[in-house]
Amino acid sequence: MSRFAIGGRLLVVLQFALIGWLIWPLTPQAWSPPALALLACAAALGLWTLFHNRLGNFNIRPEPKARGTLVTSGPYRYMRNPMYSALLLFAAAEVLAYSDPWKILCWFFLALVLLAKVLLEERYLRTLFPGYAAYAKQVRRFIPGVF
Secondary structure: OOHHHHHHHHHHHHHHHHHHHHHOOOOOOOOOHHHHHHHHHHHHHHHHHHHHOOOOOOOOOOOOOOOOOOOOOHHHHOEOOHHHHHHHHHHHHHHHHHOOHHHHHHHHHHHHHHHHHHHHHHHHHHHHOOOHHHHHHHOEOOOOOOO
């Protein structure tokens, strides 16, 4: 197994550990209107993404599927990683709902882990899909037109 594959698996473990920290303890939360709005945006973006990038075409690890296709429609027209953006919106909703300052730190680390996963994944995508470099020049990673 290559060091990139090992690094990718470590990032997945960190990602799930941080998500676990965000939702723990599983107690009733104070779902304020802003937290509910973030949660609704996360759900909408996540479902829109799954409609355009079906299960089986993507991998939880940063390595793309061998028979995967490059999706550039739907939310992928505006951002290269809409599922990660949806996850960060969900995490932000959890931060607001729990009102725990430590959750802010957890969100920040989750954002760093997802960025590291994306940087690793993009190395694979550039070699697997010849048009990926041109696509990446036109479409931002997480926030349309910004980042």
